[in-house]
Amino acid sequence: xxxxxxxxxxxxxxxxxxxxxxxxxxxxxxxxxxxxxxxxxxxxxxxxxxxxxxxxxxxxxxxxxxxxxxxxxxxxxxxxxxxxxxxxxxxxxxxxxxxxxxxxxxxxxxxxxxxxxxxxxxxxxxxxxxxxxxxxxxxxxxxxxxxxxxxxxxxxxxxxxxxxxxxxxxxxxxxxxxxxxxxxxxxxxxxxxxxxxxxxxxxxxxxxxxxxxxxxxxxxxxxxxxxxxxxxxxxxxxxxxxxxxxxxxxxxxxxxxxxxxxxxxxxxxxxxxxxxxxxxxxxxxxxxxxxxxxxxxxxxxxxxxxxxxxxxxxxxxxxxxxxxxxxxxxxxxxxxxxxxxxxxxxxxxxxxxxxxxxxxxxxxxxxxxxxxxxxxxxxxxxxxxxxxxxxxxxxxxxxx
Amino acid sequence: xxxxxxxxxxxxxxxxxxxxxxxxxxxxxxxxxxxxxxxxxxxxxxxxxxxxxxxxxxxxxxxxxxxxxxxxxxxxxxxxxxxxxxxxxxxxxxxxxxxxxxxxxxxxxxxxxxxxxxxxxxxxxxxxxxxxxxxxxxxxxxxxxxxxxxxxxxxxxxxxxxxxxxxxxxxxxxxxxxxxxxxxxxxxxxxxxxxxxxxxxxxxxxxxxxxx
Numbered sequence: 267x268x269x270x271x272x273x274x275x276x277x278x279x280x281x282x283x284x285x286x287x288x289x290x291x292x293x294x295x296x297x298x299x300x301x302x303x304x305x306x307x308x309x310x311x312x313x314x315x316x317x318x319x320x321x322x323x324x325x326x327x328x329x330x331x332x333x334x335x336x337x338x339x340x341x342x343x344x345x346x347x348x349x350x351x352x353x354x355x356x357x358x359x360x361x362x363x364x365x366x367x368x369x370x371x372x373x374x375x376x377x378x379x380x381x382x383x384x385x386x387x388x389x390x391x392x393x394x395x396x397x398x399x400x401x402x403x404x405x406x407x408x409x410x411x412x413x414x415x416x417x418x419x420x421x422x423x424x425x426x427x428x429x430x431x432x433x434x435x436x437x438x439x440x441x442x443x444x445x446x447x448x449x450x451x452x453x454x455x456x457x458x459x460x461x462x463x464x465x466x467x468x469x470x471x472x473x474x475x476x477x478x479x480x481x482x483x484x485x486x487x488x489x490x491x492x493x494x495x496x497x498x499x500x501x502x503x504x505x506x507x508x509x510x511x512x513x514x515x516x517x518x519x520x521x522x523x524x525x526x527x528x529x530x531x532x533x534x535x536x537x538x539x540x541x542x543x544x545x546x547x548x549x550x551x552x553x554x555x556x557x558x559x560x561x562x563x564x565x566x567x568x569x570x571x572x573x574x575x576x577x578x579x580x581x582x583x584x585x586x587x588x589x590x591x592x593x594x595x596x597x598x599x600x601x602x603x604x605x606x607x608x609x610x611x612x613x614x615x616x617x618x619x620x621x622x623x624x625x626x627x628x629x630x631x632x633x634x635x636x637x638x639x640x641x642x643x644x645x646x647x648x649x650x651x652x653x654x655x656x657x658x659x660x661x662x663x664x665x666x
Numbered sequence: 667x668x669x670x671x672x673x674x675x676x677x678x679x680x681x682x683x684x685x686x687x688x689x690x691x692x693x694x695x696x697x698x699x700x701x702x703x704x705x706x707x708x709x710x711x712x713x714x715x716x717x718x719x720x721x722x723x724x725x726x727x728x729x730x731x732x733x734x735x736x737x738x739x740x741x742x743x744x745x746x747x748x749x750x751x752x753x754x755x756x757x758x759x760x761x762x763x764x765x766x767x768x769x770x771x772x773x774x775x776x777x778x779x780x781x782x783x784x785x786x787x788x789x790x791x792x793x794x795x796x797x798x799x800x801x802x803x804x805x806x807x808x809x810x811x812x813x814x815x816x817x818x819x820x821x822x823x824x825x826x827x828x829x830x831x832x833x834x835x836x837x838x839x840x841x842x843x844x845x846x847x848x849x850x851x852x853x854x855x856x857x858x859x860x861x862x863x864x865x866x867x868x869x870x871x872x873x874x875x876x877x878x
Contacts, residue, residue, distance in 0.1 A: 274770070281761035566757050569718055570771035570819070571746025574738045657720060659713035662753050 279584050282559055289552040289642075290592040296545040297596025297638045298603075303538040304630050305604045305622060306611060307531055313618030314527050318520055323397055323487035324496070326514040327358065327503070333512035336485065339372070339386075340519060347372050352481030354507050359486075361502050363494030368394040369483040371459065373466065385421060386451040387430070389459045397487050410455040413462075414438045420449040428452060431465035487516075523617065530615055549645045553585070557649035564653050565661035574654045581650045582643060589642035590635065597631040667858065668692040668827060673714055673724035675707075684710045685721070690876070692827070697850065697859040699872035706878050708862035709754060709831050715860065716751045716829045717741055728827075746772060750820030754831040756812035758804035765791070765800040768819040783822060790818040794848060810841035817845060821852060828852065830861040834868055846871050 279286050317340075328336040332348035339346045355369040373387040390397075392409055410416065415435045417428060427434040430452065441449075454462060490499055500513060564577055604611070605621060612619025622630065653661075670690040676683040684707040692698055692715075700708050713719035715726055717733040726733045728748060733741060745751070758767045768787045773780050791797045794814040799807060807815065813833070820828055833849065834842035842865065850871055853859050861868055869875050 277761045281759075562757060563759055565718075566753075566759070567771055568742070569716075569745060569751050569753070571742045571744075571823075572771060573742040657718065659716075659719035662755070662757060663709075 275580070275584055275587060278580075279588060282556055285552055285556045285559065286588055289549070289556065290588050290595075292545055292548045292552060293589055293592030293638060293642055294596035294599065296542060296549075296641075297593040297634055298600040299538060299541050299545075300634050300638065301597045301600040301631060302604050303534055304634065305600070305627065306534060308622045308626070308630070309608065309612070309619045310527055310530060310615065310617055312620040312622065313612065314523065316620055317523060317618045323516055324490045325488045325500075326516055327354070327486040327488065327511045328484070328514055330510050330512055333514055336512075336514045337519060340514070340516060347484065349482040349484055350510060352483045354511075355483055355486050357506050358488070358503055361499060361506060363491055363499040363502070365489045365491045365494075366394070366396055367486055367488045368396060369486050370395075370397070371456070371482060372484040373462070385418075385430075387454065387462070388451050389454050389456045389462075391456045396489065410438065410453075410458075412436075413454075413458050416441060416453040418449040418451045418453075421452060431462065431469045433462075433465050485514075527617060530617065546641065546645065549642060553642075553646040553649045557581075557646075557653045561653050561656060561661045565656065565658040568654070568658045569662075577654050578650055581654075582646070585643055585646045585650075586639065589639040592642075593635045593638040594631075596638075597634055601627065601631075667694045667729060668715060668860075669727045670711075670715055671724050671727075673711065673721045673726070675710055675714060675719070675721045685714070687724070688878075690715070692858060692860055694826075694858055695853065695856060696874055697853045697872045698861070698874045698876055699869045700860065700862045700876050700878055701864065701869065702878040708878055711878065712751075712829050712831050712860065712862050716749055717744060718751065747823050748826045750823070750825035750828045752813075752816050752820045752828070752830040752833060754835070756804075756809065756816050758812070758815075760804060763801045763803055764796075764807065764815050767804065768815060768822055771819070772823060787818060787822055790821070791815075794818065794844060810837045813837060813841070814845065814848075817848065825857070827858045827860060830859070832863060832865075833861055834863065834865045839867075842867060 326336060329348045329350040335346035335348055355367070359367040368391055371389040373389070413435050415428060415437055416439045417423060417437050418441050421428065423437045423440065426437055428437050490496060503511070567577060568574070608619060608621045668691070670688060673685050673688040674683060675685040688711060690711070700711065702708050710719065714721050717726065720734050728744060733744065736744070759770070762770055765784065765787055769780070769783045772783060788797065788800060791800055796811050796814055799811060804812060817833065828849065830849070833845055837845070846867060849859050863869065
């Protein structure tokens with residue numbers, strides 16, 4: 267005998283199994299789409315914010331012909347290396363109009379040495395660096411000593427060391443996830459560069475002898491004084507070092523990236539709204555069919571003395587259970603796709619992509635559960651009110 | 667006890683007025699059979715008197731309370747405790763067995779004595795000869811068995827008035843007689859019966875026949 271209300275609720279839901287299953291599926295899909303859309307939006311925005319932090323210089327000088335590679339490296343994290351003479355930094359840094367400058371050297375590892383894929387090795391000067399340095403300091407305030415390294419978030423560290431070019435380097439800190447190339451980079455102080463390059467040489471370096479002897483750098487990041495004119499500074503740089511460089515404008519990249527982000531989120535929004543609208547129509551349809559199928563049952567219960575208020579409460583409970591189940595399953599299902607394939611999704615958008623933290627994902631899920639459940643309840647209320655207000659005899663008569 | 671004054675009713679999208687200024691009075695302890703041709707409005711007047719079909723005009727009073735002026739809560743109380751209605755079709759909640767169908771509608775209301783209701787329902791099922799079918803589902807029962815279950819459901823809360831729409835139609839003589847005996851016993855316990863019928867056996871059992 268079914269004497270418990272909970273049992274009755276599930277029996278009632280099961281008794282209209284097909285339409286309730288359709289309703290559940292609709293809510294599930296709606297929730298999954300909204301969750302995926304929200305997480306993708308959040309990830310792109312967070313990736314963008316981190317990118318803004320990273321692209322913290324006015325201009326970046328790179329070797330002639332390496333502009334595209336440098337832009338790719340900044341935006342998509344592609345593993346490019348390019349070099350020019352280290353003396354360029356000394357010449358450029360003293361030019362009038364430059365407020366601060368720093369140089370970096372990018373080195374590619376051999377994949378078999380440490381990681382499942384190649385990593386970007388970045389040598390930076392903690393004393394002058396204003397691009398990567400402050401970012402690292404968020405996690406690690408001390409200066410690097412000896413052959414210590416800091417690693418990006420995606421780098422796997424075993425027993426506190428990382429193996430590069432046959433050598434082990436102690437890892438003193440791991441950076442927060444950025445959704446950019448920083449995540450798979452290893453950061454050395456410039457002081458350790460000769461040692462690392464020597465080991466790279468032993469393993470079969472790809473640097474030319476001239477590069478190794480003369481000293482190399484990959485890029486010079488420059489911030490201008492507020493009163494300085496960009497064109498004039500670049501002209502002076504040109505006069506000083508000759509036509510051997512290309513200029514990358516990180517902040518312009520940032521602006522173009524923001525435009526792309528806006529377009530992508532716009533497309534994501536349109537798709538979400540269109541599918542959301544369609545699914546809301548389906549919700550209305552299924553609620554209507556379910557309530558139509560229950561008209562006789564509701565009429566019978568009213569004839570037997572059930573109040574409208576009780577019936578409305580019971581019907582809303584059933585819708586609530588279906589909605590909550592559907593939206594929770596939908597979000598969990600969406601999580602199974604969006605999180606494991608986050609990197610792939612980011613690559614498809616060709617944008618920095620940083621997934622939300624567990625807490626933020628849970629909060630997003632909670633908001634979507636509440637939002638979709640509310641929509642489902644709201645779309646059902648009209649039909650519930652209708653079915654509970656039809657004259658009981660007329661409802662029975664139509665069925666007879 | 668139950669008084670109907672100037673009841674008129676026309677269904678939406680119908681040109682014909684089914685009831686026109688109908689007056690009716692039902693006294694306590696009566697067994698009134700309503701007869702008439704098909705389409706004469708027997709079922710409609712029963713529904714109006716049962717408080718489940720609002721008339722276009724006129725009023726229906728039960729012990730001086732106008733049914734259609736009552737709040738939903740008060741009318742629900744009357745449906746649960748004072749007027750038991752047995753529809754012409756045997757309508758059940760398909761997801762529940764017969765015993766649950768009889769008791770469940772009353773459990774979520776004010777009734778707290780659920781166990782007593784289950785016991786009473788089992789006793790009535792025995793009386794009407796379907797005691798061993800309590801755990802069957804409605805679709806597993808014959809028309810006559812279903813009708814008996816509907817009747818028990820309407821009588822479970824011991825209402826003052828039982829209103830039946832064609833209680834014996836489509837049933838074999840033996841089952842019809844069982845139902846009539848059951849209704850008559852109920853009337854003799856001080857209750858009132860109102861039934862729409864074409865069946866001469868029902869008319870014979872009634873204390874009054876009203877040809878509409």
